[in-house]
Amino acid sequence: MSSAGSAKTSFVSDLKPGERVTSYFLVRQKQLEPFRDRAKGEFLTLMLADRTGQILARVWDNAPAMAETFAVGDVLKIAGDVEEYQGRTQLIVQKVRVASEGEFLLADFLPATTRDVAEMVNAVQAVVARLTEPHLAALVRHFYDDPDFTAQLAEVPASRRLHHAYLGGWLEHLTQVLAFAETAIALHPELNGDLLRTGALLLSAGKVHELKWGRAVDYSDEGRLLGHVVLGDEAVAQALAGLPDFPPELALRVRHMLISHRGRYEWGAPREPMTLEAIALHHIESANTQIARFRDLLATRRDGDQPWTGFNRLLGRPLYAGYEDAGGAGPDDGPEA
């Protein structure tokens, strides 16, 4: 997700107290507040963001009028001064205007994969190209030959927050799931390899409709009301309808594998896996999801001297990142004397 050619020259993570900056920022929050001396009227507090983080900003002068000119979700061109106040860096805004669409790159305002997108796309398309079962190959190509589909594939996050929650995250996850699939196929000759590969590749069919991403990642209404399992099944059923020679039992196996891939009713699967490829797809997809989820949770906290992340409510526990010098003795030497 290169920023080559971007007009955005300063990023939040680089701002240093004392410097003057002119750059583009996304408005996440916006609030007018009265001065302590009410006679002075109101000032404006903003939360500005780009893909590297977020920063508090203040507009001291002419705030009410300026507040009228933009909304949360807008990208602004801002000139201002970076300050430190009570240990936090903040931006004192001097000039503001709303940026027009062509001025900036969307990718500058959402976190994105650090891997090479084109390379990942090629890796996935290589798997598509190697499918030898002709019906499965035709079904998969129905999607992967469609430029709209592949354009979305290159961007869609894997989830809103849980794992790979950034532009290109799904693609990254998909390449990893495909790699696990090859291992499974090599180890278990009973698996129908092309069927399992097809299952992994067609998970994308629902995913591209589940999320929307612009200046933030969120579920689409369809994603919330129908879910990517049903959305994917719809897309695959429609594609199958256009392939009249597709063997019915094979179609049943493909669809069963996709709709059961969450593994358990209570995890949102309308059916639980009943074929070898279905159980394999469920487990390798889960394995990569959870490894990535732990990786992301640990990354958020690893910088400090704190060995534990905060308590994670969904997991019901904190995670252990450990000490810098992981091979050495930890500082936890039991009860103090």
Added chain:
Amino acid sequence: MSSAGSAKTSFVSDLKPGERVTSYFLVRQKQLEPFRDRAKGEFLTLMLADRTGQILARVWDNAPAMAETFAVGDVLKIAGDVEEYQGRTQLIVQKVRVASEGEFLLADFLPATTRDVAEMVNAVQAVVARLTEPHLAALVRHFYDDPDFTAQLAEVPASRRLHHAYLGGWLEHLTQVLAFAETAIALHPELNGDLLRTGALLLSAGKVHELKWGRAVDYSDEGRLLGHVVLGDEAVAQALAGLPDFPPELALRVRHMLISHRGRYEWGAPREPMTLEAIALHHIESANTQIARFRDLLATRRDGDQPWTGFNRLLGRPLYAGYEDAGGAGPDDGPEA
């Protein structure tokens, strides 16, 4: 499910010891067994059935050869004598041949609704005809104007065993769910009436593909691997694809209502209800399902002098049918003196 014109003149529930009978029966089980005096060779034990029940039958003579001529699932024309042995009625078979398809009515061999099918069809079609929202009406008519669909609708059981598990059972359930829907609509003006009616009517779209019924009711392979929720969604999504003017948000509401109608993830719903019509459909469908299920379980046992049904494993308890004279004092007067 009238038997007018049927060549089947005797039914299992009518057989009396001492009479000679010639009629058609479905073979449910078939087993060769050695005589106690092994020198005598083997006899044949059959379980014969029709829609009124099942009866044990024996072939004493020439059994191994006769056993070769038919298979479990065949309908046989049988002549034999009804006997009583150890308190059970059984049939001593004298002559057997496999019946050809035209000789008998399928409906004689599966239990069927006792209600008037044509009347129930009319009641349902009347609901269809009264829909006033034009898009919903068009969507529903896509199914209910299709003679193949309505032919299946008239026959499909509601489930294999749980409730309304007989020919015409789904239709009976559907008319009842529609009646509950009218009550809900009358009580809660916030409900979009046509939307809720559409939801109830389109539950049929998946149901007709989930089960197969010929000489027994069972799940189809599709029914097991995809389930009626997904099968129904496929059919509705396909129908919507043929209605280009159908408002997208309304389509989303229809599909959400259908895919969430089981109410909870652990009951096989890929999404849980998030709209008013979806929660209403879930609850009225569940209410009628459970009332009918209890009714059927109690009916099986009510004849005897036994107030309790057997322990039901799925429910985790027996049911209470009570004493004949339900208004009077029961025989259970506590600890014996």
Added chain:
Amino acid sequence: MSSAGSAKTSFVSDLKPGERVTSYFLVRQKQLEPFRDRAKGEFLTLMLADRTGQILARVWDNAPAMAETFAVGDVLKIAGDVEEYQGRTQLIVQKVRVASEGEFLLADFLPATTRDVAEMVNAVQAVVARLTEPHLAALVRHFYDDPDFTAQLAEVPASRRLHHAYLGGWLEHLTQVLAFAETAIALHPELNGDLLRTGALLLSAGKVHELKWGRAVDYSDEGRLLGHVVLGDEAVAQALAGLPDFPPELALRVRHMLISHRGRYEWGAPREPMTLEAIALHHIESANTQIARFRDLLATRRDGDQPWTGFNRLLGRPLYAGYEDAGGAGPDDGPEA
């Protein structure tokens, strides 16, 4: 819940900035706060409420002394000026005194049903009057002929927060449950109609003791420690003790139906339904509870342009209210280009 004859002339939902108002308000919160200039001492912040909503109020002058004169939960007669501050309407209090009991109507301070209470009472009493089984009729009339009971019945909310959580809410729910019961009875002749009606009517016996409502709705100590299931059973068992000819088995069926009406152990039922009427009562009561709960949750949020309600922790999901123009295309057209 008419306010005819009430001395309360202004309601919170009607207050407009700029007007002077004199009316009665319930004190929900009360807090002395220092002026920014501490030399000026303290002012008083109040949260005032009536059945239409709540409003922030301030007492600038002589606040500490005034604060001594009343407590949270009191109804005050207040004269003051309505202002707008930072987009919120607030009330600047000029005069305050505690109102005496006779001055106001309790119903003005709690939200109440918008339906006609007398009409609902009549509808319920008509069901009572139509019971034909004499023992059940006598048992039900034991309650519904008691003016204390019916006075409470006209007021008791159905729950503290979950559904119909306002004065007269239980009565509204009861009329709806009785309507569903009539549908069930009409559809399933195996149901003992009077028994099911009795079950619905006697749910009230525990409900009137579970909650207390005065200036707020809350559980009584009995409601928390024993619950309405046990409280209702106590009342019914006591009534049965006064009806010596009541058939014991019928009494058992009535009590079983009531104590099992929550349907599952984990939902607080000491027994799970084992009779046809018990399963029917459970399901129709649940259906109406959940429809009303969704209706109330959606109503709270429907005004805005926001299609989704907030995340509901008990349900584990947000609800979908949709767009104003529900038949049209929604604004959610997938990923931004």
Added chain:
Amino acid sequence: MSSAGSAKTSFVSDLKPGERVTSYFLVRQKQLEPFRDRAKGEFLTLMLADRTGQILARVWDNAPAMAETFAVGDVLKIAGDVEEYQGRTQLIVQKVRVASEGEFLLADFLPATTRDVAEMVNAVQAVVARLTEPHLAALVRHFYDDPDFTAQLAEVPASRRLHHAYLGGWLEHLTQVLAFAETAIALHPELNGDLLRTGALLLSAGKVHELKWGRAVDYSDEGRLLGHVVLGDEAVAQALAGLPDFPPELALRVRHMLISHRGRYEWGAPREPMTLEAIALHHIESANTQIARFRDLLATRRDGDQPWTGFNRLLGRPLYAGYEDAGGAGPDDGPEA
């Protein structure tokens, strides 16, 4: 449960092959079966029982006529010969007649506690006598001064199968629960001792109605439909109604403790413990129940050389009784060489 004065002189557990016996036995099962040589007609197979066990019996001569003279559940006076056949002891019946009520002691036909009943009754009554809080004492004596109640108390089993499932079993359990209660009271002065004792003593109020025991232990219809929690609450509420000076809050605490004593909704408690005495009663009653349950399961299997009991479905595991010489090395020395 002494058998002094019983006319029953031989018990199942004492029968030895080769001896002739005349004694009383309870008929548990009864079935006519054809001789292998059908010309010989039918013989009768019986399962006969007394409190020490059960034995298979056969009637070879005149069996159909004899079978007409008695039913399952009758106590028979039988003369016959004890034989061994294929390693099992069986009884060849020569003479049979139905015994009349006065001839035998019920206690000879149901398993019973091996402890001294009178002594246990005295121990319990001593706890009753020591209660010092006058209201609680009066409430408890309402039950324990009632000879009908105490007669049942001396006999009622604690459950049908789970633990202490024999005559006098509840009394045995109760004395043990009271002993645990004294320990809890001594350790935790915050406990209201008389309140906790009252809770343990009044558990009996529901228990005596939950089960019926005559020639077998089973749930009464009331026990199944209402459960001992509700039955006990009814009895206690009725007793409280006759004690007008009983402090209302104390009554609430007593009833809460009783109805919550199963501890969790999913275990059938209509409320979960919310007071100190309620949580204590739940835990000490559970502790003794489970210890006794394990003891009984282990006793059944301990005789053999088999260290493990069979798999117990409710527990989801087998139990470990171990080897005779429990202190020594077990025979399980890992993989065979």
Added chain:
Amino acid sequence: MSSAGSAKTSFVSDLKPGERVTSYFLVRQKQLEPFRDRAKGEFLTLMLADRTGQILARVWDNAPAMAETFAVGDVLKIAGDVEEYQGRTQLIVQKVRVASEGEFLLADFLPATTRDVAEMVNAVQAVVARLTEPHLAALVRHFYDDPDFTAQLAEVPASRRLHHAYLGGWLEHLTQVLAFAETAIALHPELNGDLLRTGALLLSAGKVHELKWGRAVDYSDEGRLLGHVVLGDEAVAQALAGLPDFPPELALRVRHMLISHRGRYEWGAPREPMTLEAIALHHIESANTQIARFRDLLATRRDGDQPWTGFNRLLGRPLYAGYEDAGGAGPDDGPEA
């Protein structure tokens, strides 16, 4: 946990407005805040604590410099004035310096058992001394003869927050569990008494490593990553390795009892109890844990006039402490007229 010889003369719970105090306090929180008049710079807000409670404190003068001299977790020697502000007692700090280790007693800063520690240690050692099975006695003495172990035993809390969450709490719990064990042994002769006592005594082996306590109670890294079940098993297995004559089956029974003592997989037991002593240990330990947990929750709230504690999230309910005059009529007389 006597404070004899402590230099700490004033405790938080004793501070009265108007007095000047010089004493030692633990810093729990520390925050620089700007004066409303920013020209005045910043003041310092502290949360100071000792074993009796916590108090808000302010440093008005020279706050930024003073804030540099200590950290959260330090014990400070503070001189200041106690004031009342808005109904809360607070401390205006005049002088501060960090105390050195020798100046204060750790026990003054953590809550501690109010029972006599030496007496409890003696009671536990008396149980150890009475063990008659020589192998078990040797195993237990391996721990209880070790002065490091017994030093920790005298201090370790039973948990961070759940129950007995104070210095000496585990010891208190252990003596109570041992008392319950004696009752169980007396009631159930089938129990191997020394085995059960050993189980209770060896629970300590894991507990002393699970928690760390210094200026706060928290889990150690080992406690979080391995848990006291595994830590205890490690210590016991190691001790057994040093006792070569210990009978293998007895060792298996000891270890099984310890690793299954949480009772259920979902409560963190790697195995569920399968022996009589294991089920007994689980239940008596749970009983005392829950009684103490309720006692502690109720104690926190009992002072006020509020009969209910706050809603407890883990329990899913509030607890009922009741009214001062618990024997009298409560103020909850149902709906207000």
Added chain:
Amino acid sequence: MSSAGSAKTSFVSDLKPGERVTSYFLVRQKQLEPFRDRAKGEFLTLMLADRTGQILARVWDNAPAMAETFAVGDVLKIAGDVEEYQGRTQLIVQKVRVASEGEFLLADFLPATTRDVAEMVNAVQAVVARLTEPHLAALVRHFYDDPDFTAQLAEVPASRRLHHAYLGGWLEHLTQVLAFAETAIALHPELNGDLLRTGALLLSAGKVHELKWGRAVDYSDEGRLLGHVVLGDEAVAQALAGLPDFPPELALRVRHMLISHRGRYEWGAPREPMTLEAIALHHIESANTQIARFRDLLATRRDGDQPWTGFNRLLGRPLYAGYEDAGGAGPDDGPEA
């Protein structure tokens, strides 16, 4: 698991009616039964087994005496005739004697992996040899350099029934888990590769003690009472005790990874995964377990023309093996006309 050099020349799966056979068989069941003509005394029915399956056998002559000479679990040398009776192959035994230990190979009587054991051992040892972190390498070699350990490793099944339930099954599983681990390490550079490999390799430490296998696979007493999680932790903790320089935090990470590898409390994990390597190990081990479990269940049923396996109680569903010609149209064409 080659049978080279075995004296066993005929296997159950090869027996053909009409041939005479002399070979070794394991006795699984043994039962004396009376001839129908009782005068003839008793015959003996045996269930004989080897690693290829089991066969019913009869001894007609001199059965009671012969039955005295051997027990269930013995390996017999048998001469007899293979017959077909009622469609089943059975063996009529002519001569029997108990085989002595040296005569046969254990591997002939238990099912065993079809893969090359030496090759798998080499593959695993190659992973051990490639470990570069010196402490982890030393810990792993403590086990893998021990010839007793590796001898057991070559034989131990992965479970009694669930998956890889045959000799060498664990080794097969381990090589597969290690292959998945390499994929995970390649995909996720944040993983500590040697730590994850160590985790997989040390799972064996508990496994070799959990099961015993001789003439049948079963849990050892230790396996049942402590489980392989605790047994493995004991072995690893003991090994660590012999490696005094092993970094404590690294030891904690290794042990945490092992004790949490079942993933959830309810699946028997005393802790849930809190590190990246722990979550990875859990998921890749589960993935391979479930794929192999499905493979084995499907293999059992795939031969017939039946597309579905029987209902699997643990899974709560049948599995779908499909039709021979999986690519073609299945025979399930919906409702019969």
